[in-house]
Amino acid sequence: EVVIDRGLVEWLTPEEIEQRSKRQGIRFDDQVAVVTGAGQGLGRLYALELAKRGAKVVVNDLGGARDGSGQGSSTPADKVVEEIKALGGEAVASYDSVSTPEGGEAIIDKAVEAFGRVDILINNAGILRDKSLTKMEASEWDAVMSVHLDGAYNVTRPAYIKMRENGYGRIIVTTSAAGLYGNFGQTNYSAAKMALVGFMNSLKLEGEKNGIKINAIAPIAMTRLTEDILPPDLSEKLKPEFVTPLVMFLCSEQCPVTGSIYNAGMGYYNRAAIVTGPGVVLGDGQTIPTAEEIARNSKNIASLEGAAECYSITAALGDMLNAVGKPVLKT
Ligand code: NAD
Secondary structure, three states, X not given: OOOOXXXXXXXXXXXXXXXXXXXXXXXXXXXXXXXXXXXXXXXXXXXXXXXXXXXXXXXXXXXXXXXXXXXXXXXXXXXXXXXXXXXXXXXXXXXXXXXXXXXXXXXXXXXXXXXXXXXXXXXXXXOOOOEOHHHOOHHHHHHHHHHHHHHHHXXXXXXXXXXXXXXXXXXXXXXXXXXXXXXXXXXXXXXXXXXXXXXXXXXHHHHHHHOEEEEEEEEOOOOOOOOOOOOXXXXXXXXXXXXXXXXXXXXXXXXXXXXXXEEEEOOEEEEEOOXXXXXXXXXXXXXXXXXXXXXXXXXXXXXXXXXEEOOOHHHHHHHHHHHHOOOOEXX
């Protein structure tokens, strides 16, 4: 039997976390955090909370319109920096766009110039260009891809290089229920958001030996991005503040997980995962089964009873090798 590494997580009690941590509670003293798209909405709240808990923060925002159009403005990022300073915290603004490699480099350079290091990166910047597929122009596809997906590559790569030097890092990518489950009129956004899960899945493996953990958050909250999408009567319940505590935990030294996806909204927190069913082996491993045999066995092939997560491609391949080593199913 092939032994499969499922990336076991050591869950600790709150008391054990306290004991093991060098810090009391969740603190970010002496740490430097970069939050993209932090001029408003969720990113602003992450930046404020990180600063309240001791982090020095780079508040990045190009200050564009909801669809990413327009000249941009330094005002949203500057305002958040002022808010942090008023609370006695430390922060600098960055107005670069995440959507180019140069922009990503400039954001991380800003952190290093101002504060000397990078410990935390929250990839949060986002735009929307909703259209059903046939109405969606290539420009609308590209704009969404370049902010969400290219943006994560552009900023994470230089940040990761800095984190690796220190043997420590926490990275968040922002996915979405639209990508995880689907939403009408958002093929561009959903594709970008699910691509970030793939990005995380592989980067978690690269980060392991460098003390770098990467997790994905799927928020649901009333912001400029969602004010005409989410039901208005839920706006009180959908306070973006509810998302922040989970993100703080995932950014902390105490975070035990890497490569996980969490939903957060309205005070409800859960984990989403890609699971793989046990499946069936058809034939003797020599003869190729027919499409009709697949059809006859389709219910068993599709079954998720006893499904499990695979921590990496090696685990998935291990399951496959173990399965084909077992007695074959009569077709
Ligand atoms: P928001 O519009 O309030 O904030 C997004 C910020 O990103 C804006 O200030 C915008 O100026 C900035 N931004 C856009 N393009 C940028 C770029 N190229 N470079 C730098 N900054 C840029 O939206 P929000 O709801 O706070 O969204 C934050 C993240 O959460 C996004 O990635 C979004 O897709 C994701 N998300 C939000 C929800 C929700 O319910 N609000 C749901 C799922 C996912």
